[in-house]
Amino acid sequence: MPEEQEITRTIKKKINNTADFFKKSGYMSSSRPSVGWFCTYTPEELIIAGGFTPVRIFGRNKISRSESYFPINFCPYVKASWEGFLGDSRDFEGLIFTNSCDGMRRFFDIARRYLNDVPSHLLDIPHLKNKESLDFFAGNIKDTKIFIEKLRGKKITGSEIENAAAVVNNKRQLLKELQGFIRKFPHILNISTYYKIMELALVSDPESFLDDIRKYLDFLKKVTDENSSHLKTDLKKYPPIMIIGSFIAETKLWEILTEMDVRLAFDDLCTSGRYFENPIKLDKSKNLIESIASGYLNKPQCMRMADLGFKFSEIKNNIINNDIKGVMFMGLKFCDTMLYPFSTLKKELSDMGIPVLYLEIEYNNFSEGQIKTRMQAFLEML
Amino acid sequence: MGVKDKIKNNIRNNISQRYIKKLLGILSVKPLLYTYGNTFPSKADKYLNIFTIESLKKAYSDNKKPVSYGSIFLPYEMFHALGITPFLPEVMAGFTAGLGLTSQTLKEASSKWYSQDLCTFHRSASGAVELDLFPEPEFIITTNLACDAAQKSFYIDSMKYNIEKNFYQIDVPYHNSEKSLSYLTAQIKNICNDICLKRGEKLNLNRFKEVINLSNEFRKWAIKANNLRKELINYPPYYNGLNFVLPFHALAGTKEAVTLYRQMYVEFKNYLDKKEGTDTYDNRPVKRIIWLHLKPYYKSEIFYILNRENYRVVFEEINHVYWPELDPEKPFESMAKKMLSHYLSGSIENRINMIIKAAGDYKADGAILFSHWGCRQSNGGARIIKDSLKEINVPTLVLDGDCVNRNNSSQGQAKTRLQGFIEILKS
Numbered sequence A: 001m002p003e004e005q006e007i008t009r010t011i012k013k014k015i016n017n018t019a020d021f022f023k024k025s026g027y028m029s030s031s032r033p034s035v036g037w038f039c040t041y042t043p044e045e046l047i048i049a050g051g052f053t054p055v056r057i058f059g060r061n062k063i064s065r066s067e068s069y070f071p072i073n074f075c076p077y078v079k080a081s082w083e084g085f086l087g088d089s090r091d092f093e094g095l096i097f098t099n100s101c102d103g104m105r106r107f108f109d110i111a112r113r114y115l116n117d118v119p120s121h122l123l124d125i126p127h128l129k130n131k132e133s134l135d136f137f138a139g140n141i142k143d144t145k146i147f148i149e150k151l152r153g154k155k156i157t158g159s160e161i162e163n164a165a166a167v168v169n170n171k172r173q174l175l176k177e178l179q180g181f182i183r184k185f186p187h188i189l190n191i192s193t194y195y196k197i198m199e200l201a202l203v204s205d206p207e208s209f210l211d212d213i214r215k216y217l218d219f220l221k222k223v224t225d226e227n228s229s230h231l232k233t234d235l236k237k238y239p240p241i242m243i244i245g246s247f248i249a250e251t252k253l254w255e256i257l258t259e260m261d262v263r264l265a266f267d268d269l270c271t272s273g274r275y276f277e278n279p280i281k282l283d284k285s286k287n288l289i290e291s292i293a294s295g296y297l298n299k300p301q302c303m304r305m306a307d308l309g310f311k312f313s314e315i316k317n318n319i320i321n322n323d324i325k326g327v328m329f330m331g332l333k334f335c336d337t338m339l340y341p342f343s344t345l346k347k348e349l350s351d352m353g354i355p356v357l358y359l360e361i362e363y364n365n366f367s368e369g370q371i372k373t374r375m376q377a378f379l380e381m382l
Numbered sequence B: 001m002g003v004k005d006k007i008k009n010n011i012r013n014n015i016s017q018r019y020i021k022k023l024l025g026i027l028s029v030k031p032l033l034y035t036y037g038n039t040f041p042s043k044a045d046k047y048l049n050i051f052t053i054e055s056l057k058k059a060y061s062d063n064k065k066p067v068s069y070g071s072i073f074l075p076y077e078m079f080h081a082l083g084i085t086p087f088l089p090e091v092m093a094g095f096t097a098g099l100g101l102t103s104q105t106l107k108e109a110s111s112k113w114y115s116q117d118l119c120t121f122h123r124s125a126s127g128a129v130e131l132d133l134f135p136e137p138e139f140i141i142t143t144n145l146a147c148d149a150a151q152k153s154f155y156i157d158s159m160k161y162n163i164e165k166n167f168y169q170i171d172v173p174y175h176n177s178e179k180s181l182s183y184l185t186a187q188i189k190n191i192c193n194d195i196c197l198k199r200g201e202k203l204n205l206n207r208f209k210e211v212i213n214l215s216n217e218f219r220k221w222a223i224k225a226n227n228l229r230k231e232l233i234n235y236p237p238y239y240n241g242l243n244f245v246l247p248f249h250a251l252a253g254t255k256e257a258v259t260l261y262r263q264m265y266v267e268f269k270n271y272l273d274k275k276e277g278t279d280t281y282d283n284r285p286v287k288r289i290i291w292l293h294l295k296p297y298y299k300s301e302i303f304y305i306l307n308r309e310n311y312r313v314v315f316e317e318i319n320h321v322y323w324p325e326l327d328p329e330k331p332f333e334s335m336a337k338k339m340l341s342h343y344l345s346g347s348i349e350n351r352i353n354m355i356i357k358a359a360g361d362y363k364a365d366g367a368i369l370f371s372h373w374g375c376r377q378s379n380g381g382a383r384i385i386k387d388s389l390k391e392i393n394v395p396t397l398v399l400d401g402d403c404v405n406r407n408n409s410s411q412g413q414a415k416t417r418l419q420g421f422i423e424i425l426k427s
Helices: A002-015 A044-049 A076-086 A102-114 A131-152 A158-184 A191-203 A206-226 A251-258 A288-297 A308-321 A336-351 A368-381 B003-013 B017-027 B030-037 B043-060 B077-082 B089-098 B102-111 B120-130 B149-160 B178-199 B205-228 B245-250 B255-275 B302-308 B331-340 B348-361 B382-391 B411-426
Strands: A034-037 A053-056 A092-098 A120-123 A240-245 A263-268 A326-332 A356-361 B067-070 B085-087 B139-143 B167-170 B287-292 B311-316 B366-372 B396-401
Touching (some): A002 A206, A034 A044, A044 A053, A044 A158, A053 A191, A076 A102, A092 A102, A092 A131, A102 A120, A102 B348, A131 A288, A131 B178, A158 A191, A158 A206, A158 A263, A158 A288, A191 A251, A240 A308, A251 A368, A263 A308, A308 A336, A308 B149, A326 A336, A326 A368, A336 A356, A336 B149, A356 A368, B003 B017, B017 B030, B017 B043, B043 B085, B043 B245, B043 B255, B077 B085, B077 B178, B077 B205, B077 B331, B089 B102, B089 B120, B089 B149, B089 B245, B102 B120, B120 B149, B139 B149, B149 B167, B167 B178, B178 B331, B205 B255, B245 B255, B287 B348, B302 B411, B348 B382, B382 B396
Parallel strands (some): A034 A053, A034 A092, A092 A120, A240 A263, A240 A326, A326 A356, B067 B139, B139 B167, B287 B311, B287 B366, B366 B396
16 A cells, blocks of 8 residues: 555656646747737637747736726736736737627727737637628637738648647647546646646647647656556545636645646636637637637637537536536636626526535635635535 | 706605606606706707606607617617617616616516626616616617627526527628628628518508608707817816717607707807807816716716816717718618728727827827726727827826616725826826
C-alpha cells in the first residue's frame, strides 16, 4: 500500500509539473506577430491563416490606472485587460473585440479612442441562431478577414484557412482529451494544472502548443496505462461537480479546488469547454467562411445569446450526462450576462435536486479565505 | 396630505394587482381623469398624466386586446399596428420609485437571487413581476438596444409566464449598414407575421401605414417642440422633460402622442413668446444644461437646486428625435432604420456626435450625465463623453446615483457635487 501511494505521488508530481512538458508554449512564445482577442466567438482560424498568433487577453494586471477610464461597478476583466494596454505590453499587431456584452462594447470604444498605436476591430456577433443570423454572421466574419488582411498587407487564401482550421480543430480535440483525463483521474491530475494548460492553449503559438500537448497527453496515456492497477481509486470519494461561469481565470481559485477532494466532471467556461467544444466542420457545400460562422454560432452557447432557455437545457443535459452532483456558478462581478440568468438557473437546478454554489469573482482581487470556506462547506454538503 | 400623496400611500399599503386595477378603473373615468389632469399647471404634464393612466388602464384591463411587454427602445409603431397594448416594465420600475414601492420590489428581487449589482430598473421590474403586480402578457418583445439587461430580465419574465414561445428578441446589429438593415428588417417583419399567425389574424399593411403616418406626425411636433427649447428658458411650472419617457417611446404611432407633443409645442411657444427668449430670467443670467441619461424618479433635490440657481435643463438626450422620417410604404424597413439610427446603438461615437451637436444647438453651458447604478452601457462611456465635451469647452458632471433606489443614492453627496459643478460654471 505505501508503495502504491508512493508511485501515485511520483506520477502526480510529474504530470502536474507542466513546465517539463510545455516548453515551447507560453505568452509571446512565437516569432510570429500576435493578434489579441477577447471572446470565444472570435474565429482563431482567420488569425492563424493571416500568419499571426492568436493571443487571448487574460488581463493579468492589477487594476489601477484603468479605474479612471471605467466606472467603479464595471467588468473587472475589462479593466484588468485595459490596465495591460496602458502599460508596456503593446505587443500586438491588432486587437479583435466582439460586441459580446455592454462591457466589451465600451472597452472597444475606449481602445479606439485612447490606444492609437494598435489597430482594433469589432466582430459583430448576432444574438440569434437561425438562417438569417448565420448569413449575417458570415458577412461579419468576412469583415474580420479583411481587417486581418490589412494587418498582414496580403490576402488570405482558402488553403491557408483550411490549414488553420485543421490546426485549431486539432487543438480542440486534444483539449477534449485532456478533459477526459481530469474526469477519470481526479486524484492525480490537478484542476490547477488543467486550467494552466487551458490558458497555454489560449495564448500560445498554436503549432508549438500542439507539439507540447501531444507529448503531454502521450505521457499521460502511457503512465496511466502502465500503472493502471496502482492508480485505481474509488471515484465516489470525489463528488463530480460542474463549473459554470464566464471568463474565470483565477489561479488561486483553481489551487483551492485542487486541494479538495472533488472531480471536475464538466465545465462551461470561456476558458475551457466553450472554447474547445464543437470542431469546425468544413462543409464542401458551403464556403469556408460560412462553415466557420456555423461552427462558432453553434458552439456551446454563451449566456449573452437571446435564447436562454436553450442554454439552460444545454446545462441540464450536461448535468445529467455527466452525473453531476453539484454546480459551482462563478460569475465575474458586475457581469450582467451571468448575473441575470443565475436567479432562474438556480431555481431550475434546484428543481432537479442539484445544489448550486454561487461565487462572485472579482478579477485579480481574490478573497481566498472566504471562498475556500464556502467551497468546503458546499462540498461537505455533497 | 394632498390627494396625490393619499393615492400613493394607499398603493403602498395595498400593494396588489387587484388594487392597481381598481385604482386605474376609478382614475380613468373620463371626467375624473380630466379633472385630475387639470391639476397640473403644465398642459404637457396634463396630457402626459392622462395618456399614461389611459395606457395603463388598457394594459391592466381584462379585455381581448393582448398585452405585450416591451423594452424601452423598440419601435412601438409595430405594437399599435398589430393592435397590441404595450406595457413597459422598465418605465414601470420608474413608477415604483415614484410611488415608493421599490423597497418591496427590490426586496422580492433579492430574495430571488437577483444581485444588487444589477440595474435597479430591471431588478425592481423583476421584483414586481414576481409579486404579480404587472398584467400578464401574451407576448414579450425586447432588444439588445441599448443594453444587455432587458434581453435577460425579459426572457426570465417569459419563463415565469410560460410564454417562451412568444418571446421575441430583436437583434440590433452593431454597425449601421445595408447588411444590418436587411437583417433587422427581416426580423421585424418575421415577428409581426408570427404574432399575426398566433393571433389568427392577417397582417394589415393599411394599419401599418396609418400608424407610421401618426408616428411621423408625432415626430414633427416633437422636433418643433425641441427646436423651441433651443431658445426657451422660461418653462411651465414643474415641467421636467425626463418624465416623458413613456409617451416618447411607447405612444409613437398613436393619436395621443400627436396631441401631447402638439400641446407641448403650443405651450412652449406661448412661454417663449412671453419672454421672447432672452438669456436672463428674473434679471439673473440663466445657464443651460444638457442632461444625459435619466434622473431619479423618487423625490430628489437635484432639479430644485438647479432651478434655484437659475440653471435650466434645455435638452435631455432621452427626448432627442434620433430617427429619420418613416416611410409608410416600407413600414418594416422604416422601423429597422429607426432602431439602427439610435444614438445608443453601436459605437459610443454615435452618442457623442449627437451630444456634441446638441451642446452646440442648445448653447449648453454644461452637461450632467446621471450615472445610474448598474447601467454599464451608459456609464462605461462616461470618460469618453467627458473628454469629448471638454474638447468643445463644455464641462461635464458625472453625477453618481440611482434612478430607482433612493437607498442606493447619497443625496448629500449628490448635492455637494452639484453645487461644486455650479460653482465651476459660474466662474
